[in-house]
Amino acid sequence: MQMTIYRPTFVLFVTVILSTFATAVAQVSAPPADSTEARIIKFDVSGAGTAAGQGTIPVGIVQGGWIMGEYIDASDVSHGFLRAPNGKITKFDAPGAGTGAGQGTVEVWGMNPALEIVGVYLDAGGLYHCFLRTPDGKFTTIDAPGAGTGAGQGTDCESVNSAGVIQGDYADSSGTFHGFILTRDGTFTTFDAPGAPTGPAQGIYPAIFSGINPQGATVGGFLDSNYVIHGYLRAADGSITQIDNPNAGPSSSQGTFITGINPEGEINGFYIDANNVYHGFLRAPHGAITQVDVPGSGTGTYQGTDASQFIFAFGGINPAGTITGFYADQNSTYHGYLRTAHGHIVTFDVAGAATGNFQGTLPLNINPEGEVTGWYVDPNGQNHGFVRIPYPLCQSGLRN
Numbered sequence: 001m002q003m004t005i006y007r008p009t010f011v012l013f014v015t016v017i018l019s020t021f022a023t024a025v026a027q028v029s030a031p032p033a034d035s036t037e038a039r040i041i042k043f044d045v046s047g048a049g050t051a052a053g054q055g056t057i058p059v060g061i062v063q064g065g066w067i068m069g070e071y072i073d074a075s076d077v078s079h080g081f082l083r084a085p086n087g088k089i090t091k092f093d094a095p096g097a098g099t100g101a102g103q104g105t106v107e108v109w110g111m112n113p114a115l116e117i118v119g120v121y122l123d124a125g126g127l128y129h130c131f132l133r134t135p136d137g138k139f140t141t142i143d144a145p146g147a148g149t150g151a152g153q154g155t156d157c158e159s160v161n162s163a164g165v166i167q168g169d170y171a172d173s174s175g176t177f178h179g180f181i182l183t184r185d186g187t188f189t190t191f192d193a194p195g196a197p198t199g200p201a202q203g204i205y206p207a208i209f210s211g212i213n214p215q216g217a218t219v220g221g222f223l224d225s226n227y228v229i230h231g232y233l234r235a236a237d238g239s240i241t242q243i244d245n246p247n248a249g250p251s252s253s254q255g256t257f258i259t260g261i262n263p264e265g266e267i268n269g270f271y272i273d274a275n276n277v278y279h280g281f282l283r284a285p286h287g288a289i290t291q292v293d294v295p296g297s298g299t300g301t302y303q304g305t306d307a308s309q310f311i312f313a314f315g316g317i318n319p320a321g322t323i324t325g326f327y328a329d330q331n332s333t334y335h336g337y338l339r340t341a342h343g344h345i346v347t348f349d350v351a352g353a354a355t356g357n358f359q360g361t362l363p364l365n366i367n368p369e370g371e372v373t374g375w376y377v378d379p380n381g382q383n384h385g386f387v388r389i390p391y392p393l394c395q396s397g398l399r400n
Contacts, residue, residue, distance in 0.1 A: 037390070037391035038348075038388050038389060038390050038391055039388075039389050039391060040348070040350055040351070040386055040387070040388050040389075041087075041386065041387050041389065041399075042350060042351075042352070042376075042384055042385070042386045043056065043083065043087065043089075043384070043385045043386070043387070044056045044384055044385065045071040045079075045081050045089055045091060045385070046089075046091075047071070047073055047079070047091065048071040048072065048073060048383075049071075049072055049073045049074035049075075049076070049382075050074070050380075050382050051074065051380075051381070051382065052380060052381025052382065053072065053076075053381060053383075054072040054073065054074065054076065054382060054383065055071065055072060055375070055382040055383030055384055056069070056071045056081075056375060056383055056384055056385040057069050057070045057071065057072070057375050057383050057385070058083070058364065058365075058373040058374060058375055058385040058386070058387070059108055059109060059364055059365065059373075060108075060109070060110065060111050060316075060364070060365045060373070061365050061366070061367045061371055061372070061373040061387065062111055062112065062113050062115070062367055063113050063367050063368050063369065064085055064113070064367075065084075065085035065367070065369070065371055065387070065389075065393075065399050066082065066083070066084060066085065066111070066115060067082070067083040067373050067385075067387060068080065068081065068082050068083070068108050068111045068117055069081055069083075069108055069373075069375075069385065070105065070106070070107070070108050071091075072383075075101060076101040076102060077098075077099055077100070077101065077102075077103060077104040078102075078103070078104035078105055078106045078122075079091055079092070079093050079104055079105050080092045080093065080094075080105045080108045080117070080119065080133075081108075082115070082117065083385075083387075085399050086399075090137075092105070092133065092137065093105050093121075094119075094121035094129075094131040094133075094139055094141070095139055095141070096121060096123055096129065096141065097121035097122065097123065098121075098122055098123050098124035098125075099124070100124065102122070103122045103123070103124065104121065104122065105119065105120075105121045105131075106119075106120055106121060106122045106128075107119045107120035107156065109157065109158045109159060109210075110157065110158055110159035110160045110166070110167075110212075111160070112160045112161055112162050112164070113162055114135060114162065114164075115135040116132065116133070116134055116135065116160055116164060117132070117133040117160075118130065118131065118132050118133075118157035118158070118159065118160045118166055118168075119131055119133075119157060120154075120155075120156045120157065125151060126151030126152055127149060127150070127151060127152075127153060127154045128152075128153065128154030128155060128156055128171075129141050129142070129143055129154055129155055130142035130143070130144070130155040130156060130157035130166075130168055131157070132157070132160075132166070142155060142157060142166070142168075142182065143155050144168070144170040144178075144180050144182075144188060144190070145188055145190070146170065146172055146178070146190065147170040147171065147172065148170075148171055148172050148173040148174070148175070149173070150173065152171070152175075153170075153171040153172070153173065153175065154170065154171060155168060155169075155170045156168050156169050156170065157182075158210040158211075158220075159210055159211050159212045159218075160212070161212045161213060161214050161216065162214050163184065163214065163216070164183070164184035165181060165182070165183055165184065165212060165216055166181070166182040166212075167179070167180075167181060167210060167211075167212040167218045167220075168180050168182070169204050169205075169210075169220075170190075174198075174199075174200060175199075175200035175201055176198045176199065176200065176201075176202060176203045177201075177202070177203035177204045177205065177222075177223075178190050178191070178192055178203055178204055179191045179192065179193075179204040179218075179220060179234070181216075181218065189238070191204075191234065191238065191240070192204060192222075193222040193230070193232045193240055193242065194240060194242070195224070195242070196222040196223070196224070197223070197224060197225040199225070201223070202222075202223045202224075202225070202227075203222060203223065204220060204221075204222050205220060205221035205222050205223055205229060210258070211258070211259070211260045211261045212261070213261045213262060213263050213265070214263050215236055215263065215265075216236035217233065217234065217235050217236055217261060217265060218233075218234045218261070219231065219232065219233050219234070219243075219258040219260070219261045219267055220232055220234075220258060221255075221256070221257060221258055226250075226251070226252060227252040227253060228249075228250060228251065228252065228253075228254060228255040229253070229254070229255030229256060229257055229272075230242055230243070230244055230255055230256055231243035231244065231256045231257065231258035231267075231269060232258070233258075233261075233267065243256060243258065243267070243269075243283065244256050245269075245271040245279075245281055245289060246289075247271060247273055247279070247291075248271040248272065248273065249271075249272055249273045249274040249275070249276070250274065251274065253272070254271075254272040254273070254274065254276065255271065255272065256269065256271045257269050257270050257271065257272075259306070259316070259325075260316050260317045260323075261317070262317045262318060262319050262321065263319050264285060264319065264321070265285035266282060266283065266284060266285060266317060266321055267282070267283040267317075268280070268281070268282050268283070268316075268317040268323045268325075269281055269283070269306075270305065270306035270325075275301065276301045276302060277298075277299055277300070277301070277302075277303060277304045278297075278302070278303065278304030278305055278306050278327075278328070279291055279292070279293055279304055279305055279306075280292035280293065280294070280305040280306045280323070280325060280327075280339075282317075282321075282323060282339075290343075292305055292323070292339055293305050294327040294335075294337045294339075294345055294347060295345065295347075296327065296329055296335070296347065297327040297328065297329065298327075298328050298329050298330040298331070298332065299330070300330065300332075302328065302332065303328040303329070303330065303332055304327065304328060305325070305327045305337075306325045306326065306327065316363075316364060316365035316366040316372075317366070318366045318367060318368050318370065319368050320340075320341060320368070320370075321340070321341030322338060322339065322340050322341060322366060322370060323338070323339050323366070324336070324337065324338050324339075324363045324364075324365070324366040324372045324374075325337060325363060326360070326361060326362045326363055326374070327347075328358075331355070331357065332357040332358055333354075333355050333356065333357070333358075333359060333360045334353075334358070334359065334360030334361055334362050334377075335347055335348070335349055335360055335361055336348045336349065336350075336361040336362070336363040336372070336374065336388070337363075338363075338366070338370075338372065348361065348388065349361045349376075350376040350384075350386050352376065352378055352384075353376040353377065353378065354376075354377055354378050354379040354381075356379070358377075359377040359378075359379070359381070360376065360377060361374070361376045361386075362374050362375055362376065362377070363388070369390065369393060370390045371387060371388065371389050371390065371393065371399075372387070372388040373385070373386065373387045373388075374386060387399075
C-alpha cells in the first residue's frame with residue numbers, strides 16, 4: 001500500500017469523479033452455522049491492479065448497503081468507487097487529481113445516508129485537496145482557509161453527517177495540523193485541541209482516526225510534543241474533552257486512537273500499550289471505558305485487537321453499539337470480528353484470505369443493519385473487497 005506524503009507513519013488509500021458503471025466480481029460463500037449467520041460477498045472493481053498493494057479497498061457502508069471506497073490500478077494511481085446494494089459499481093475521480101503513481105483520488109473516507117461522499121485528492125504538484133461528491137456525481141473542491149500550498153500540505157475531509165456537516169483537518173504552511181468543521185452553508189470553524197503542540201507534523205491528527213455523528217459531535221486525535229497520540233471528543237457546542245486510555249503507552253507512536261462515534265455518543269477505538277501491543281476499547285457517553293481484547297489476539301509487538309502494521313485500524317460502531325474491526329493473532333495474521341453491545345464476540349475470515357504476516361481479513365465499517373465492509377489480502381498481496389451481510393437480509397433479496 002502506498003504512503004501519503006503529508007501523513008507521517010500512516011498509510012492512506014484512495015478515491016473520487018464520476019465514471020461509468022462497472023460490474024463487481026461477486027462470489028458468495030455459505031453462511032456460517034452460528035447465532036449470527038451471515039453471507040460474505042467478495043468483489044473487485046474492474047480496472048483495479050492485481051499486484052501486491054493494489055486492488056480494491058472498501059472503506060465505508062451506510063444504511064441500505066451502499067459501500068464506498070478506493071481502488072489502486074496497475075499504475076499505482078488511486079480512484080474512488082461507489083457500490084450499490086445490487087452490486088453495481090460506479091467509479092469516479094476528483095477533477096484535478098494527479099495521474100501519476102501515488103496520486104489520484106487518494107482518500108474516500110466519509111459518506112452519509114444521502115450518499116454525499118467526502119475525501120481527498122492529491123494533485124500533480126503534491127498538494128492535497130478535499131472534495132465533496134454529491135449523489136448526482138458533481139464535485140466541489142474544498143480548501144480550508146489557512147491551509148498550506150506546498151507539497152505535502154493542504155486539506156483533508158474525513159467524515160460527513162446526515163446534516164451535511166463535514167469534519168476534516170488541514171496542514172498549514174509550517175506543516176502543523178488543525179481541525180475544522182464545515183457546515184452546509186459554507187461556514188468554516190477551525191479548532192485545535194487544548195495542549196496540542198504546533199510544530200511540524202504535530203497538532204490535530206490527520207485523517208483515519210475520526211468521525212462525526214448526526215448531532216455534530218466529532219472525534220479524532222492529536223499528537224503531543226513527544227509524538228504520543230491522544231484522543232478527543234469535540235461536542236457540537238465546540239467544547240473539547242481529551243480522551244486517554246489509562247493503559248496506553250507513553251512513548252512515540254503509542255497512545256489512544258479514536259476510530260468512531262455513534263448517534264448515542266458511544267466511542268470506539270484502540271490503544272497501544274508500552275509493549276506496542278494493541279487493545280480495543282469502547283467508551284460510554286458518561287466516560288466509562290470497557291477494554292476489548294478478542295480471544296485469539298496475539299500478545300507480541302504490533303499484535304492484538306485492532307492491530308495493524310499500518311496503524312490503520314479504522315473499526316466502526318453502529319447505533320446499536322455493535323463494533324467491528326480486526327485483530328492480529330500470534331502469527332500476525334489479521335481476522336475480522338464483531339462485538340455486540342452485550343459483549344458477545346464473533347470472529348470471521350473471508351475465504352481466500354492469506355494467512356501470512358500482515359495478511360488476512362480487515363473489516364473497516366458497519367452500518368445500522370449490521371452489514372460489515374472491508375477488504376482482505378490474498379496470498380499475492382492483492383486487496384479485494386467484501387461485504388458481510390446478516391443472513392435475513394440475504395434472504396430478503398435486497399442485497400447482492
